[in-house]
Amino acid sequence: MFERELLKGSLGLMLMALVEQGPMYGYLIAKEIRALTDDVIDLKEGSLYPALHRLEKEGMIEGFWQRREDGVDRRYYRITAAGQAVLDERRAQWSRFSAAVSKVVSDAPSQ
Amino acid sequence: MFERELLKGSLGLMLMALVEQGPMYGYLIAKEIRALTDDVIDLKEGSLYPALHRLEKEGMIEGFWQRREDGVDRRYYRITAAGQAVLDERRAQWSRFSAAVSKVVSDAPSQ
DNA sequence: AAAGGATACTTTGTAATACAAGGTATAGAA
DNA sequence: TTCTATACCTTGTATTACAAAGTATCCTTT
Numbered sequence: 001m002f003e004r005e006l007l008k009g010s011l012g013l014m015l016m017a018l019v020e021q022g023p024m025y026g027y028l029i030a031k032e033i034r035a036l037t038d039d040v041i042d043l044k045e046g047s048l049y050p051a052l053h054r055l056e057k058e059g060m061i062e063g064f065w066q067r068r069e070d071g072v073d074r075r076y077y078r079i080t081a082a083g084q085a086v087l088d089e090r091r092a093q094w095s096r097f098s099a100a101v102s103k104v105v106s107d108a109p110s111q
Numbered sequence: 112m113f114e115r116e117l118l119k120g121s122l123g124l125m126l127m128a129l130v131e132q133g134p135m136y137g138y139l140i141a142k143e144i145r146a147l148t149d150d151v152i153d154l155k156e157g158s159l160y161p162a163l164h165r166l167e168k169e170g171m172i173e174g175f176w177q178r179r180e181d182g183v184d185r186r187y188y189r190i191t192a193a194g195q196a197v198l199d200e201r202r203a204q205w206s207r208f209s210a211a212v213s214k215v216v217s218d219a220p221s222q
Numbered sequence: 223a224a225a226g227g228a229t230a231c232t233t234t235g236t237a238a239t240a241c242a243a244g245g246t247a248t249a250g251a252a
Numbered sequence: 253t254t255c256t257a258t259a260c261c262t263t264g265t266a267t268t269a270c271a272a273a274g275t276a277t278c279c280t281t282t
Contacts, residue, residue, distance in 0.1 A: 004269055005238070006205070009116030010212050011269075017216045027230050037211035046270045049232065054268090072277065074230065091216055094117070098209045100148035101121050105128045105202055115240055116267070122240075138259050157241045160261065165239090183248065185259065 007041070011051050012060070013094055014041075016079060016087045019061050023076040026052055052077060060086055118152070122162050123171075124205055125152075127190060127198045130172050134187040137163055163188060171197055 018029050029052075030043045055061045060083035063075050079087065129140050140163075141154045166172045171194035174186050190198065 005120030006208050008119040008239090008268060010216075014212060014215045025230080033215055036215050040207050040211040041215070044270055045231080046233090046272080047268080050268080050270095053232095070278075072230070094212065094216060096151050097117050098213065100151040101125060101205065102209065104125045104144055104147050104152070105121075105205060119239060119268090136259080138257095155241055156260080157243080157262085158239080161239080161241095164261095181249075183259070 007047070010094065011043075011047065012055055013087070013090045015048075015051055015055060016060055016083055017091070019077045020079045020084065020087060023064075023078045025066075025074045025076045027074075055083070059083065118158070121205065122154075122158065123166055124198070124201045126159075126162055126166060127171055127194055128202070130188045131190045131195065131198060134175075134189045136177075136185040136187045138185075166194070170194065 014033060015029060018024055018032055024032070026048055030045075030048055033041050033043055052061070052063070056063050056077070059080055061077045062080050063077045065073050066076050067073050125144060126140060129135055129143055135143070137159055141156075141159055144152050144154055163172070163174070167174050167188070170191055172188045173191055174188045176184050177187050178184050
């Protein structure tokens with residue numbers, strides 16, 4: 001990912017936002033993000049799984065194993081009540097922050 | 112700064128965007144960013160000065176000392192030609208990235 | 223049948239960087 | 253005199269995305 005540093009701080013937010021819509025597992029989350037963003041954000045496994053573990057450890061999401069018919073186990077995650085509250089907060093924070101950066105960065109010189 | 116991680120990757124961009132408008136020195140840049148963003152982004156000195164040094168070392172901006180009447184030295188920075196090219200690129204990148212995050216994070220469930 | 227790719231999860235080590243906390247120095251206000 | 257604002261600097265730390273490696277299954281292609 002060439003926007004490596006940009007991703008920091010917004011990855012957890014995106015993961016929580018996706019999991020909020022219903023139980024999802026890691027691999028699918030990565031695919032969803034690629035699809036939604038036209039490959040602008042292409043999450044690597046070394047980022048994705050540690051981030052999910054981190055969020056689970058913090059109590060933001062909770063994971064559970066689900067066995068498919070073919071015997072393959074997948075770890076689904078859903079958002080917790082605490083996670084929902086933090087998500088709402090972080091969503092607002094992202095709005096403020098991205099608007100602030102855009103303002104500073106915007107082509108138009110001040111005034 | 113409570114949005115510490117969010118800032119990563121966008122700080123250099125903001126500094127270059129401000130310096131693009133004309134020579135500015137560090138302390139003033141921090142004040143400008145606070146003013147423009149209504150204190151949403153409050154740059155700490157431990158972030159600001161190393162970031163300016165980094166950008167200068169990379170050849171994105173160039174600094175020069177200017178002495179005020181009272182004898183105080185200030186280090187002004189202006190953007191370089193190379194920096195201007197990179198800034199244009201990063202500005203576009205920021206647009207793509209922030210739009211992508213906003214899409215993933217947006218309240219509306221997909222479809 | 224063998225090879226490759228997609229699916230699906232995991233781990234270890236590394237590089238990058240915002241910031242806390244300390245420092246220096248001057249000028250003006252309380 | 254003490255405090256605040258101005259203006260710069262540095263060292264050490266915590267965080268975290270990612271590269272790279274591994275495990276295992278299934279399906280498609282050669």
